Amino acid sequence: MVTSAPPSLPTASEWPLGESPLDIAPAGWRPTPFHDFVVKLHSRCDLACDYCYMYELADRSWRGRTAFMPDEVVDLATRRIAEHARDHRLSKIRVILHGGEPLLAPPATLQRVVSTLRAALSPRTTAQFTVQTNGTRLTEQRLRLLSAAGLRVGVSVDGGRVANDRHRRHLGGRSSFPAVDRALRLLREQSDLFAGILSVIDLRNDPVETYETLLAYQPPALDFLLPHGNWSEPPPSRPPDASTPYGKWLVAVFDRWYDAPRRETRLRLFEEIAVGVLGGHSRSEQIGLSPVGVIVIDVDGSLEQVDTLRSAYEGAPATGLTLAEYPLDAALRHPAVIARQIGAKALSPACLDCSVHPVCGGGYYPHRYRKGSGFRNPSVYCADLRYLIDHIAGRVQADVARVMRQRA
Numbered sequence: 001m002v003t004s005a006p007p008s009l010p011t012a013s014e015w016p017l018g019e020s021p022l023d024i025a026p027a028g029w030r031p032t033p034f035h036d037f038v039v040k041l042h043s044r045c046d047l048a049c050d051y052c053y054m055y056e057l058a059d060r061s062w063r064g065r066t067a068f069m070p071d072e073v074v075d076l077a078t079r080r081i082a083e084h085a086r087d088h089r090l091s092k093i094r095v096i097l098h099g100g101e102p103l104l105a106p107p108a109t110l111q112r113v114v115s116t117l118r119a120a121l122s123p124r125t126t127a128q129f130t131v132q133t134n135g136t137r138l139t140e141q142r143l144r145l146l147s148a149a150g151l152r153v154g155v156s157v158d159g160g161r162v163a164n165d166r167h168r169r170h171l172g173g174r175s176s177f178p179a180v181d182r183a184l185r186l187l188r189e190q191s192d193l194f195a196g197i198l199s200v201i202d203l204r205n206d207p208v209e210t211y212e213t214l215l216a217y218q219p220p221a222l223d224f225l226l227p228h229g230n231w232s233e234p235p236p237s238r239p240p241d242a243s244t245p246y247g248k249w250l251v252a253v254f255d256r257w258y259d260a261p262r263r264e265t266r267l268r269l270f271e272e273i274a275v276g277v278l279g280g281h282s283r284s285e286q287i288g289l290s291p292v293g294v295i296v297i298d299v300d301g302s303l304e305q306v307d308t309l310r311s312a313y314e315g316a317p318a319t320g321l322t323l324a325e326y327p328l329d330a331a332l333r334h335p336a337v338i339a340r341q342i343g344a345k346a347l348s349p350a351c352l353d354c355s356v357h358p359v360c361g362g363g364y365y366p367h368r369y370r371k372g373s374g375f376r377n378p379s380v381y382c383a384d385l386r387y388l389i390d391h392i393a394g395r396v397q398a399d400v401a402r403v404m405r406q407r408a
Helices: 071-087 107-120 140-149 161-165 177-189 207-215 245-258 268-277 307-311 328-333 335-339 382-407
Strands: 036-040 092-098 126-133 151-156 194-200 221-225 294-297 302-304 318-322
Touching (some): 036 071, 107 140, 140 151, 140 177, 161 177, 177 194, 194 207, 207 245, 221 268, 245 382, 302 328, 318 328, 328 335
Parallel strands (some): 036 092, 092 126, 126 151
Antiparallel strands (some): 302 318
């Protein structure tokens, strides 16, 4: 765990802190309601991943939180989510049970979230429930319980044993891979429960080998995640220049995936970029200008922005709001939430001058932070994203042109 002195808090001059919602939101703007609800059932973990934004980066507020979400907070959370869905006439919502490690919570707690929310929702709203786990506690018995509760399962793993164990080990250094491998094999045999894989990029891992290793588990979707960092705390092996180490890593995976004779799995980052290149709108906050629609409900009932903001500074995800005092709509009026909903209006001048900003969207919001100026900056991965987008655009547009010529 990090033992250094806590970082200094940002000043009100760091955008969008200290701004009035009226100063941030353009005239006529209306908020987009939340449709993804991250419910943190447990604030501790049984792994000690060295890149973890919860425990190893700038924010250490977890130390002051209770370990698990009490039943009364579970019930209040489900009421608030149902209230938000009803007030905004949402036809579909997604609920992600998260942590820490959510499977440290008793199975009855997971079942309680699903059953109480289903009972509270209007008949016009359908809910998809997913638990995002490190996989180490996923057994056949636990999988049966999750299936009975109507939960799908997403697993975090970084590749084969060597790749995964670079970062994702138990306290004391023991490998987590055998347990995760067992969990993924179980999910491969029960594909209706398998939501997908999240994998953090390490440049030391061969990109194609990593992709093919994960593909062997037959995930319906696969997300490669850039390691969290920003301009003040750069990610590993990301020098402050125009080099593109992460872009080249991702391009190698893209070409292998794109050239496959049949669709092997969804790779959402690549799909969203391709949609943007063709003039469509992203459905992910990782890329593009679509308004963010995610709210986090922490174990104590506090409302927070996306957890990955913990990589920026102490308290970065906080809104100051709690379920007991406020409806979820109150978070839609928070300046930082507004900043993540207004698209190009929140981008830096450098981003607006770039021709691919409608596709890139400035990059993932937490990766834009710079101490002293806040979040109105390009992504620390700006050069990598431009390299990747240009490559995907070239390949997709060439194929579109070829099809059009064949049809002429």
